[in-house]
Amino acid sequence: MSTQVYPSVAGASAGTIMTGIYGNGGDGVLSVIGTYSATSEKQWQTLTIPSGGVYKPAGYRTYVKGTCTIDAGGSYNDNGTAGSAGGTGWTARWWLGGAAGTGGAGRNTTGSGNPGGGSGGASSPNDTGAAPTGGAGGQGSGAYLGGAGGGAAAPNPVVRAAGHWYQGRFGASAFNGGAGGGGGGCIVNTDSPVSGRGGGGAGIVWLAAATLANSGTISADGGAGDNASGTATLGGAGGGGGGGGGIVWVITNTPTSQCGVITANGGAGGTGIGSGTAGTTGNAGTVCIVSFGG
């Protein structure tokens, strides 16, 4: 995973100059108890995610005028879906979230694994560079091999983000999520192995918080590939490949070194059974941190 840090505006006045980037706080003071899914862009006064709380931005930008607190065990994420949970990719979402790929299905007959879906979506009307394309889905690379990991989100998001990080809003499907992992291959003899399904690709996260107190996680990680299952005394079945990582932008006055755990990892590959091999880890995405605190 590449992490790009932009202390873009030097000097003590930088945070003051950029106050507007953190929104007006009009959506109030929110504390998450279970799993909260954003239904639009939100401009919180403060946002608190305690242990066990999950904030799903669902492709929308999030602004926090004051402090965004994420306690240990709390999560702000647009992670991909695990293969064991279906590996379904995210559909294209306004404003940020292009589609993420779906993991390739597992199989219970002899043959190569199903490829994972690539991420998709139209390019942004504001995009002056190459249209973002998600990585290709992983292929089941052999009759009993684990699926390959899905490709990461847009191929050169750092360059594109450098010109647009402050805006984030591009248009529907501006940035594509990670691709899905491939399903594992399978060889059936007298028993009944089932290869693992690939994990879904991750989405896009954009968070601007004046102060970030993150003891939990901020992430756009690919979904894990599913493990192969059944029995395989003679044959075998491969595990599913992990989904590709997405893109995370964080904009804050908090120093980069104090921003905590922020990831866009590829999903882990699932394990094989019999002669089947494990799926491959998905490709890592990109984390971009813009800190006015150094």
Place this chain on the structure above:
Amino acid sequence: MQDLLIVPPTWSAAEATALAVSESCVAYLVGIPPVYSAQAAAEGWTIPCVITEDADGSISAWRAV
């Protein structure tokens, strides 16, 4: 569609969390947010209350608790 609890600013986090859990809310707001103030006034919201947020971000219902 998801339910959010709105509590008075004087409530502690523990009080708000306990009621949010018992009312099956995914989160709680402290006070009526500015973005909902006009709708709250028009519909006579009292707090604490539970509001239902639809998939399009609109508040389709509220109930006192």
